[in-house]
Amino acid sequence: MPMLNMRFVLPDHVVDLNRVAELTGIRRAGETIEIGAMTRQRDLEFSQDIADACPLMSEALTHVGHRQTRNRGTIGGSLCHLDPAAELVCVAAALDAVVEVIGPNGRREIPFAEFPAGYMSPAIDYTEIVSRLTFPVWPRETGHAFVEFSRRHGDFAIVSAAAMLLLDGAGRITRAVLALGGVAATPLRMRDVEAALIGQVASIELIGKVAEMCRDVEAVGDVYVPASYRQHLACVMSRRALETALSRAGKSAAAAH
Amino acid sequence: MESVAETRTIDLKVNGKAYSRPVPVRMMLSDFLRHELKLTGTHVGCEHGVCGACTILFDGRSARSCLMLAVQANGHEITTVEGLASGAEMHPLQTALSEHHGLQCGFCTPGMLTTLVELLNDNPSPTAEDVRIAISGNLCRCTGYEGIVAATLEAAGRMRASAGERS
Ligand SMILES: Cc1cc2nc3c(=O)[nH]c(=O)nc-3n(C[C@H](O)[C@H](O)[C@H](O)COP(=O)(O)OP(=O)(O)OC[C@H]3O[C@@H](n4cnc5c(N)ncnc54)[C@H](O)[C@@H]3O)c2cc1C
Ligand code: FES
Numbered sequence: 057m058p059m060l061n062m063r064f065v066l067p068d069h070v071v072d073l074n075r076v077a078e079l080t081g082i083r084r085a086g087e088t089i090e091i092g093a094m095t096r097q098r099d100l101e102f103s104q105d106i107a108d109a110c111p112l113m114s115e116a117l118t119h120v121g122h123r124q125t126r127n128r129g130t131i132g133g134s135l136c137h138l139d140p141a142a143e144l145v146c147v148a149a150a151l152d153a154v155v156e157v158i159g160p161n162g163r164r165e166i167p168f169a170e171f172p173a174g175y176m177s178p179a180i181d182y183t184e185i186v187s188r189l190t191f192p193v194w195p196r197e198t199g200h201a202f203v204e205f206s207r208r209h210g211d212f213a214i215v216s217a218a219a220m221l222l223l224d225g226a227g228r229i230t231r232a233v234l235a236l237g238g239v240a241a242t243p244l245r246m247r248d249v250e251a252a253l254i255g256q257v258a259s260i261e262l263i264g265k266v267a268e269m270c271r272d273v274e275a276v277g278d279v280y281v282p283a284s285y286r287q288h289l290a291c292v293m294s295r296r297a298l299e300t301a302l303s304r305a306g307k308s309a310a311a312a313h
Numbered sequence: 314m315e316s317v318a319e320t321r322t323i324d325l326k327v328n329g330k331a332y333s334r335p336v337p338v339r340m341m342l343s344d345f346l347r348h349e350l351k352l353t354g355t356h357v358g359c360e361h362g363v364c365g366a367c368t369i370l371f372d373g374r375s376a377r378s379c380l381m382l383a384v385q386a387n388g389h390e391i392t393t394v395e396g397l398a399s400g401a402e403m404h405p406l407q408t409a410l411s412e413h414h415g416l417q418c419g420f421c422t423p424g425m426l427t428t429l430v431e432l433l434n435d436n437p438s439p440t441a442e443d444v445r446i447a448i449s450g451n452l453c454r455c456t457g458y459e460g461i462v463a464a465t466l467e468a469a470g471r472m473r474a475s476a477g478e479r480s
């Protein structure tokens with residue numbers, strides 16, 4: 057709606073999906089979570105299923121706009137608007153989520169890594185709609201954290217970081233995820249940082265070292281925030297997210313390999 | 314773009330009263346409330362969701378009326394600031410705001426009130442921090458927010474006390 061109000065977009069037709077009941081709902085199917093595109097941010101924020109299966113998303117949602125926008129805003133709207141600083145976009149990148157799309161030629165699934173075609177442009181056709189987001193549930197012992205830096209509570213992040221860490225019984229990192237929002241035109245998965253963490257014994261020193269790898273990340277600059285500041289924040293937010301994730305990670309013998 | 318004013322008839326309830334009106338399909342809900350229903354208590358500042366002045370209760374939930382089209386309100390219930398008082402008796406939050414310098418020019422007030430009424434319905438005992446987070450999406454140029462927070466805590470106390478008396 058703000059895009060319409062500001063005449064950034066001038067569509068001939070506007071279709072309201074609010075009454076399509078099939079597009080709404082949160083469902084846990086075994087080790088997978090499915091979220092309908094029209095599920096409201098508010099309903100995700102207060103969902104026990106999401107809190108249990110994906111506390112990363114619950115934490116991210118408290119940063120998404122304000123109570124009044126979360127009451128109406130949907131996950132599908134956040135994903136399709138695809139603001140690079142949108143928290144749910146960063147979380148979807150961190151979770152390796154899959155976006156289900158419906159169009160005249162039926163359904164298809166897009167891995168989230170291929171969903172952003174560019175700045176604020178989802179890789180869907182104008183005849184298609186997003187119907188669902190699915191992602192795998194991480195083990196309970198996973199440590200997670202979503203942190204962001206913004207000028208005021210509820211603003212879009214200047215830089216946000218989503219992290220998840222899974223440790224084995226010996227404190228060695230078996231799985232690691234780090235995603236950054238707001239840094240570039242689309243959310244970034246820091247695969248080199250993840251690779252540098254996996255197999256290592258987790259420690260604050262290790263995190264401090266790998267977070268520095270974000271220093272050279274390709275960042276965008278604008279009139280408010282130069283690229284160098286985003287790079288600085290990328291390091292700081294990565295370190296904070298990984299440290300918090302580590303402090304929350306329970307040791308899991310089952311995950312040892 | 315052609316300026317065809319295509320219309321649809323909508324049926325809705327505003328402050329308990331049923332209306333049935335034809336509206337242009339691209340008319341914003343905020344404009345509908347102000348220009349069609351003449352309920353000018355709902356204010357518009359930014360018209361893109363940032364300032365919070367246009368906040369109403371949509372089926373009991375706070376929402377930006379500048380971010381909705383009037384046609385989307387078909388079949389729904391809306392409460393605006395005009396609907397908060399019962400007759401001549403102000404809502405406890407309205408009374409508390411006037412006592413605590415919770416408003417000066419009053420531009421932000423309708424949005425503050427609707428947002429905080431929702432908060433108090435959800436959480437009868439909010440902390441000052443809860444109140445601040447709830448109004449993080451409402452800009453006030455006059456009061457510095459302190460009076461609004463104090464008034465909300467006071468109103469919450471009074472509402473708890475009168476709920477206690479009734480039960
Ligand atoms: C003051 C303010 C502060 C905000 N702060 C934040 C913030 O901090 N972080 C954040 O992430 N967001 C923020 N937002 C955005 C907010 O989260 C919106 O909810 C979000 O942009 C999506 O809105 P919506 O769900 O109503 O989608 P809409 O506005 O209806 O749609 C957004 C876009 O996606 C398309 N679309 C929607 N659904 C689908 C679908 N199923 N299939 C295909 N295309 C679709 C629409 O055509 C449109 O182009 C803020 C908004 C406001 C007004
Ligand atoms: S007028 Fe709607 S939020 Fe400012």
Ligand code: FES
Pocket residue numbers: 415416417418419420421422452453454455456
């Ligand atoms: S009282 Fe003037 S803007 Fe809040």
